[in-house]
Amino acid sequence: xxxxxxxxxxxxxxxxxxxxxxxxxxxxxxxxxxxxxxxxxxxxxxxxxxxxxxxxxxxxxxxxxxxxxxxxxxxxxxxxxxxxxxxxxxxxxxxxxxxxxxxxxxxxxxxxxxxxxxxxxxxxxxxxxxxxxxxxxxxxxxxxxxxxxxxxxxxxxxxxxx
Numbered sequence: 001x002x003x004x005x006x007x008x009x010x011x012x013x014x015x016x017x018x019x020x021x022x023x024x025x026x027x028x029x030x031x032x033x034x035x036x037x038x039x040x041x042x043x044x045x046x047x048x049x050x051x052x053x054x055x056x057x058x059x060x061x062x063x064x065x066x067x068x069x070x071x072x073x074x075x076x077x078x079x080x081x082x083x084x085x086x087x088x089x090x091x092x093x094x095x096x097x098x099x100x101x102x103x104x105x106x107x108x109x110x111x112x113x114x115x116x117x118x119x120x121x122x123x124x125x126x127x128x129x130x131x132x133x134x135x136x137x138x139x140x141x142x143x144x145x146x147x148x149x150x151x152x153x154x155x156x157x158x159x160x161x162x
Contacts, residue, residue, distance in 0.1 A: 033055075033076070035053070036153070038075070038151065038152065038153045040145060040149050041151075047143045050074050051076060054077065055079065063093070063134070065092040067093070067095055069095060070095055070097070070135070070136040074135070074136070075134055075135040076133070076134045077131055077132070077155070082130075085128060087124050088132060088134075089119065090115050090120070091119075092118070095117055095137070097137055098140040099112040099115060099123055099133075100151075106130075106151050108145065108147050109129060111140050111146075113137070130155065131153075
């Protein structure tokens, strides 16, 4: 989940409040995400992910909160309209994730592996990025993802061409 805007933080707080009242899996307005495909070109070949896309501030605030699992080959993309330093955390996120920060050129700039569920530790992009991909913990290592790998997705202007 990102908290780069005040609105996003307020939505996260709302979702947490709903969780306290209604249980561990609240339904927040706007929790249906667009679906897409993203490919990462690695030294070992192309890795394809079925992703959900968190487009709005509300969706970015919600992210993968309250999920109890994330299958291999799945993930969530947090795209940004302009290059910016992005900070992420794991508040209300029950599963461990790998966070992949993607630069303006569509290349991986940083990978944070095996984040701690429910932690409020802040993970920074350490520079301007255009997006963050969250995948299941351990996937980045298993797939041998590395800084500099090319991400193929329309948001980065790097969609695959047949």
